[in-house]
Each structure stands twice: as structure tokens, then as C-alpha cells.
Amino acid sequence: MIAAAVTRTEEAPNDTIVRVLREDGSLDPAHDPKLEIDEVVHLYRHMVETRIIDERLVTLQRQGRIGFHIGSLGEEAAIIGSAFAMRQQDWLFPCYREFGAALLRGFKLQRFIDNMFGNANDPVKGRQMPDHYTCKEAHWGSISSPIGTQMTQAVGFAWGAKIEKKALATLVYFGDGSTSSSEFHNAMNFAGVFKTPSIFFCRNNGWAISVPVERQTASRTFAEKGVAYGVPGVRVDGNDLFAVIAVTRDAIRRCEAGEGPTLIEALTYRMGGHSTSDDPNRYRAADEVKPWVDRDPIERIRRYLERNKAWDDNLEEALREDVDKRFREAVTAAESTEPPSLASMFEDVYKKMPWHLEEQRDELLAGPRAPKAH
Amino acid sequence: MPQMNMVQAINDALRLEMARDPRVVIMGEDVGKVGGVFRVTAGLFDEFGDERVIDTPLSEGGIIGAAVGMALYGMVPIPEIQFSDFIFPAYDQIVSELAKYRYRSGGEYPCNMVIRTPVGGGIRGGHYHSQHPESLFIHVAGLKVVCPSNPHDAKGLLLASIRDPDPVLFFEPKRIYRAAKGDVPEGDYTVPLGSAAVTREGRHVTVLAYGAMLYECLDAAAKAAEQGVEAEVIDLRTLWPVDIDTIIASVKKTGRLVVVHEAPKTGGFAGELISLVCEKAFYHLEAPPARVTGFDTPFPYTLEMEYLPLSHRILPALLNTAKA
Ligand SMILES: Cc1ncc(C[n+]2csc(CCOP(=O)(O)OP(=O)(O)O)c2C)c(N)n1
Numbered sequence: 001m002i003a004a005a006v007t008r009t010e011e012a013p014n015d016t017i018v019r020v021l022r023e024d025g026s027l028d029p030a031h032d033p034k035l036e037i038d039e040v041v042h043l044y045r046h047m048v049e050t051r052i053i054d055e056r057l058v059t060l061q062r063q064g065r066i067g068f069h070i071g072s073l074g075e076e077a078a079i080i081g082s083a084f085a086m087r088q089q090d091w092l093f094p095c096y097r098e099f100g101a102a103l104l105r106g107f108k109l110q111r112f113i114d115n116m117f118g119n120a121n122d123p124v125k126g127r128q129m130p131d132h133y134t135c136k137e138a139h140w141g142s143i144s145s146p147i148g149t150q151m152t153q154a155v156g157f158a159w160g161a162k163i164e165k166k167a168l169a170t171l172v173y174f175g176d177g178s179t180s181s182s183e184f185h186n187a188m189n190f191a192g193v194f195k196t197p198s199i200f201f202c203r204n205n206g207w208a209i210s211v212p213v214e215r216q217t218a219s220r221t222f223a224e225k226g227v228a229y230g231v232p233g234v235r236v237d238g239n240d241l242f243a244v245i246a247v248t249r250d251a252i253r254r255c256e257a258g259e260g261p262t263l264i265e266a267l268t269y270r271m272g273g274h275s276t277s278d279d280p281n282r283y284r285a286a287d288e289v290k291p292w293v294d295r296d297p298i299e300r301i302r303r304y305l306e307r308n309k310a311w312d313d314n315l316e317e318a319l320r321e322d323v324d325k326r327f328r329e330a331v332t333a334a335e336s337t338e339p340p341s342l343a344s345m346f347e348d349v350y351k352k353m354p355w356h357l358e359e360q361r362d363e364l365l366a367g368p369r370a371p372k373a374h
Numbered sequence: 375m376p377q378m379n380m381v382q383a384i385n386d387a388l389r390l391e392m393a394r395d396p397r398v399v400i401m402g403e404d405v406g407k408v409g410g411v412f413r414v415t416a417g418l419f420d421e422f423g424d425e426r427v428i429d430t431p432l433s434e435g436g437i438i439g440a441a442v443g444m445a446l447y448g449m450v451p452i453p454e455i456q457f458s459d460f461i462f463p464a465y466d467q468i469v470s471e472l473a474k475y476r477y478r479s480g481g482e483y484p485c486n487m488v489i490r491t492p493v494g495g496g497i498r499g500g501h502y503h504s505q506h507p508e509s510l511f512i513h514v515a516g517l518k519v520v521c522p523s524n525p526h527d528a529k530g531l532l533l534a535s536i537r538d539p540d541p542v543l544f545f546e547p548k549r550i551y552r553a554a555k556g557d558v559p560e561g562d563y564t565v566p567l568g569s570a571a572v573t574r575e576g577r578h579v580t581v582l583a584y585g586a587m588l589y590e591c592l593d594a595a596a597k598a599a600e601q602g603v604e605a606e607v608i609d610l611r612t613l614w615p616v617d618i619d620t621i622i623a624s625v626k627k628t629g630r631l632v633v634v635h636e637a638p639k640t641g642g643f644a645g646e647l648i649s650l651v652c653e654k655a656f657y658h659l660e661a662p663p664a665r666v667t668g669f670d671t672p673f674p675y676t677l678e679m680e681y682l683p684l685s686h687r688i689l690p691a692l693l694n695t696a697k698a
Contacts, residue, residue: 065551067498118676126676129500145502147432180431182463208432210408216431283407339676349671356640360669368686370679 019240023305031246047076050100061276074271079296081244091139093154093172105138114332119337126340148183158198169255171199177208192229195260205270210283228265236265239297375557383525387532401428402454438464445485455491473516492548500675506637512614519613521545523588530565547585570617576604579630586612594688603696629660638669661698
């Protein structure tokens with residue numbers, strides 16, 4: 001049991017933040033998730049891959065080759081660590097910033113890039129914006145833009161499993177701003193009442209577009225929001241891979257033991273803009289970002305690996321080249337793939353296409369074509 | 375007269391009314407320092423401060439519910455919903471509360487407020503940043519619904535909406551936020567709610583449109599004219615209560631009707647407009663009325679230009695209806 005968990009009202013004002021990776025590169029034995037060094041290397045690779053892909057996608061957007069990207073710069077440990085802790089049978093309900101976790105769970109890079117281009121191979125058939133993919137195989141939900149909608153769904157999924165006595169848990173990602181939405185309160189309340197095996201993973205990255213956390217809540221912490229719903233909350237250093245894994249595993253243990261949900265508040269920072277459509281200089285001071293550069297989750301793991309003689313510059317260079325190559329190949333393939341067929345627009349609205357959609361499809365196919373897209 | 379785009383004209387109206395009426399407050403997500411994700415409220419935070427231009431928590435239900443309360447208190451809130459696609463968490467407050475308060479309180483509590491929200495597609499926004507949900511609100515008794523197509527009207531209609539004693543839903547077509555430019559008078563003026571504008575005169579077929587699709591209709595009308603078909607294009611401006619007199623007068627003149635909108639066809643506003651014309655001018659119709667609309671599918675991402683009823687789909691409808 002994590003010492004910092006807030007379980008009861010009288011314990012509520014608890015600001016303790018779970019940390020494992022110390023400044024000197026050693027690990028706090030109290031919460032050490034005891035990873036094999038190979039596992040740490042594996043996760044480091046994924047964190048670096050996530051960051052490189054983020055950078056490349058921003059460039060593609062600036063070049064006008066894709067329409068949009070919403071990245072995870074600075075939040076890689078929170079995202080990769082939590083997804084890694086989840087077991088194969090568990091399910092993840094994404095927000096929109098967690099492609100690194102999807103790739104870690106087996107979502108194919110090519111399919112992700114196809115989604116960024118909305119082509120015929122896009123898993124969602126060019127119907128949704130970039131970064132709104134899905135992957136059932138990876139036990140990954142489908143991404144919706146409206147804030148908060150996935151939270152109650154994650155609770156319901158876990159609830160279904162509980163009713164059927166299937167041993168699985170769900171983890172739902174959301175940002176600090178999302179805790180203001182009514183869905184957060186609905187989800188926490190249902191999860192608390194029905195003791196569902198679900199994990200609420202709040203990426204407290206400081207901002208909801210331009211609105212700082214102080215405008216989302218007057219609570220001292222997001223973790224303590226669980227108290228009123230009977231859901232224990234825990235605060236963790238979201239830039240500490242080891243700590244994130246430790247608290248997520250702890251939450252899974254609670255699910256397994258039938259103790260119900262946990263709310264995790266991962267303290268991290270959105271180092272970039274909200275998305276490629278956002279310019280953070282309009283609302284935040286540049287020096288606010290600086291201290292977070294020192295806490296860069298990727299640098300911290302790299303230092304740890306080097307200290308343990310598991311990483312060096314050569315490996316780093318090879319990794320970067322490998323990611324770069326795979327990324328470039330995926331983009332080339334995606335860019336030369338056809339857009340989805342016109343008829344596909346009318347598919348999947350219903351399982352069996354009703355008469356009015358058949359009529360409208362035939363009308364579109366027979367009619368004049370739109371001028372070339374903008 | 376200064377030239378402005380839609381964003382500037384709306385901003386101008388907000389500034390003017392905030393200076394004139396201290397009860398007016400703007401509230402919403404990111405409306406403050408950033409000036410809204412489309413920069414429509416830019417500069418107002420610096421000018422009027424954070425008690426009148428209020429960044430709220432991320433909760434549409436909270437924003438509208440609180441705005442209703444402020445209006446009951448006697449203020450004039452102008453909440454912004456960042457995209458009309460995100461209005462649904464506030465749907466209950468709008469439909470059950472905002473729209474019904476005056477009626478259910480026997481006229482004791484008016485709700486004087488304007489909900490501003492960008493609508494429509496063609497901006498690579500995919501399903502959740504492209505919908506045009508006007509029919510869901512036109513169906514709700516107690517609301518007025520407005521959708522301007524140019525900067526002049528946007529400013530005049532917004533000023534009229536703010537001063538209107540009833541709640542107004544003000545849909546801003548984001549595809550033409552910056553593309554539609556024009557002369558905008560300085561200072562105060564209003565475009566009365568409930569008045570349509572005949573944007574192009576013609577005698578063969580009446581075309582009803584609003585927002586961004588108006589330009590597609592004008593384009594199609596120009597092409598139809600080359601083939602001898604003169605279309606009369608009416609910009610509804612206020613969708614509800616609609617300017618029925620202008621519509622009926624035009625249909626009586628042309629005997630033919632085409633209605634265009636981006637939203638899906640089934641249950642869309644076009645069906646209502648055609649019913650109205652059938653009720654009031656059936657014997658003047660010389661051909662079946664036509665609808666050119668979005669399809670009954672969710673709004674797509676890659677194929678958005680095939681989904682939208684652009685001029686290439688409007689033109690054949692004009693020609694066929696005129697010749698039927
Ligand atoms: C219901 C709804 N309202 C508004 C938006 C517009 N919007 C998209 S992301 C966002 C901020 C979300 O902030 P947060 O939950 O903290 O997550 P973060 O982006 O910081 O990861 C807003 C306001 C939306 N997508 N859905």
C-alpha cells in the first residue's frame with residue numbers, strides 16, 4: 001500500500017508525492033518497482049521514440065502535410081510508465097495525448113501515421129482528425145474529442161468485467177482540465193459506489209490550453225478529489241518512470257483485491273503548446289518552462305541507464321537513426337496511399353446500411369466531384 | 375468605413391457593448407488572455423479585466439448553468455462554447471432551463487444572454503470540430519437562433535442579440551471567420567433579428583441559405599445565370615424565428631425553391647423551411663422543392679469537401695429545379 005494514498009477525509013490534506021528515482025540516480029527502496037535493466041532500456045527506447053515522433057509530426061504539420069498534431073512533450077514517463085504497468089488483459093481508455101502508450105501496447109507505427117494522414121489504411125478510415133485512432137487489438141479505446149467522455153465509459157467497461165468476474169482493470173487517461181467536466185464527477189461516483197476495477201490517471205500537466213490548474217479547481221490537489229467519492233487518491237512524480245509504474249501497479253493490486261478504483265495524479269508538465277494550433281507564448285512566461293527542462297523524464301532515465309552502464313552515445317545514435325528511418329518509411333507509405341473511397345463515408349454509420357444512406361451514397365457517386373481539397 | 379473580417383467585426387461588437395453596458399460579461403474556456411481559440415475575444419481581457427472576461431473551468435454545463443444564474447440576477451452574460459460540437463454537455467441547461475425559464479416562471483424571470491459558438495466544416499476539423507447543429511436548437515421552444523454570413527451582419531446581429539430580451543444562440547461560421555471581409559460601420563448599429571436579406575435577385579428559383587454556404591449558393595447562382603437560370607439567393611441571417619414574409623414573397627415570385635445547409639438532411643432545417651412554404655404557398659409552387667445538404671453520416675475528415683454541399687452540388691439542383 002502506498003503510504004501517500006489519501007483514503008479518508010481526515011487524512012485528506014496530504015501533499016506527499018511518490019518519488020523513486022533520486023537526484024543521485026539511486027532508487028528509493030520503499031517504492032522501487034524492481035525493474036530489470038532490460039525493461040528500463042525497453043521503456044527508455046519507447047520514450048525517446050515518442051519524443052522523436054512528436055517532433056517530426058510537428059514539422060509535418062508546419063509543412064502543411066498533416067492537418068494537426070497534439071503531442072506529449074515532457075509527459076513521456078507518465079504515459080509510457082502507466083501503460084507499461086498495465087497487464088496484457090487490461091484496457092486503456094485514451095484522452096488524445098497518449099500515442100506513445102498505444103505504440104507500447106502494440107499499435108503499429110504505420111497505422112498511426114496512416115491516421116495522421118487520414119488515408120485508406122487509417123484504422124478509422126479517414127473519418128476522424130489526426131491523433132484520433134483506435135486499436136482494439138491493443139486493448140485501446142476509440143478517441144473522442146469532447147473532453148471527459150471516456151471516463152464513465154472506462155468505469156462501465158471495468159464494471160462489466162467485474163459483473164462477469166473477469167480479472168481485468170481499465171485505466172483512463174485525462175488532463176487536469178478534464179476534472180472540471182461533469183463526466184469526471186459521474187465517473188468517480190459510479191466507480192466509488194460500485195467499486196469498479198478502474199484506474200483514473202490524471203496527467204496534471206499544468207494547463208488546459210491557456211487555463212492554469214488554479215482555474216480548474218480550488219482543491220489543494222487533484223488526488224484529494226477522490227475523497228468525496230470514496231476513491232483513494234495518490235500523487236506521483238509524473239516525470240519519474242519508476243514511480244509511475246509503482247503507483248499504477250499498486251492501483252492494479254487494489255483492483256485485483258476487489259478494493260475498487262484509484263485516482264492517480266501524475267505531476268508533470270506540458271512542455272509544448274496544447275497542440276499545433278496553439279501558441280503558449282500568449283499566456284505563459286517562458287521561464288515557467290525552465291525548471292521542467294531539468295526534470296525532463298527522458299534525461300532522468302538516460303542518466304540512470306548510463307550510471308548502470310546500460311546505455312551510451314552509440315546506442316543513442318543507433319536508436320535515433322532507427323526511429324528516424326522507420327518514421328520516414330511510414331510517412332512515405334502513408335503519403336502515397338489513396339484517400340478512403342467515397343462510398344466508405346456511408347459505411348459503419350449502422351451495421352447494415354439503411355435505404356436513405358444507400359440513396360445518398362448513390363447520389364454522391366453519380367454526381368459531380370468536389371474541387372480538389374484545399 | 376473600415377474593412378473587417380468576421381472575427382474583427384464580432385470583436386468590435388463585443389467591445390462596444392461591454393463599454394456601453396456594464397452588465398455584459400464574457401465567459402468561457404480560453405476567452406481571456408488568449409482571446410479564445412479563434413481570437414474572437416482578443417484584447418478584451420486587457421481592456422475590461424478578468425471580472426468581465428472570465429476564463430472558466432472546463433465545463434460547458436457549468437458555463438451555461440452559471441450564465442443562466444447570472445442572467446436571472448440581472449447581468450447579461452455572453453458565454454462562448456469553444457466549438458458548437460462541445461455544446462452538448464450544456465444541452466440540458468440550454469433546453470430545459472435557459473429556453474424555458476421565462477415561460478415556466480410566468481414571465482417573471484427573463485434570461486437575457488447570447489451563447490456564441492463557432493460552427494461548420496471545411497477547416498480540416500473532423501467530426502468533432504465541424505458540426506452544424508442548428509436544427510437541434512431551432513426545435514427548442516424559447517430560443518432564438520442566429521447565423522451571420524458577413525462581417526457587417528455579424529456585428530449588427532450580435533448587437534441586436536445582446537439587447538434582445540430572450541436567449542439567443544449565435545452560430546459563427548468558422549470557415550469564413552477570416553475569409554469573409556467587408557465594410558463594417560464604426561460605432562453602434564443593429565441588424566434586426568428576424569430579417570432575412572435578399573443577397574441576389576432572380577426570377578426563376580428561390581435559394582435559401584445561411585452562414586458559409588451562402589457563398590457556395592452565390593457561386594452556383596452566378597454559374598446558373600450563364601445558363602439562363604436566374605436564382606434569387608436569400609440569406610436567412612436569423613434562422614429562428616425565420617423571416618417568413620421574405621421567403622414567401624420570393625417563392626410567390628419564382629414558384630421554385632432550393633434549400634441549402636451543411637447539416638445532415640434528415641430532420642434538418644431544410645425540411646422545416648420546405649414545410650412552411652408548402653403550408654403557406656403550396657399553390658404557387660411549380661416544381662418539387664429541393665434540398666442540398668450534408669449527408670446523414672457523421673461529418674468526415676478526409677472527405678469533408680465531398681460531404682459539404684458546395685457549389686458543384688448546388689448548381690445541378692438549381693438547374694433541375696428551375697427546369698422541372
Ligand atoms: C467538451 C469540450 N470542451 C472543450 C474542448 C476544447 N478543448 C480541447 S482540449 C482542451 C483542454 C484540455 O485540458 P486538459 O484536460 O487539462 O488536458 P491536456 O490537454 O492538458 O492534456 C479544451 C478546452 C473539448 N475538446 N471538449
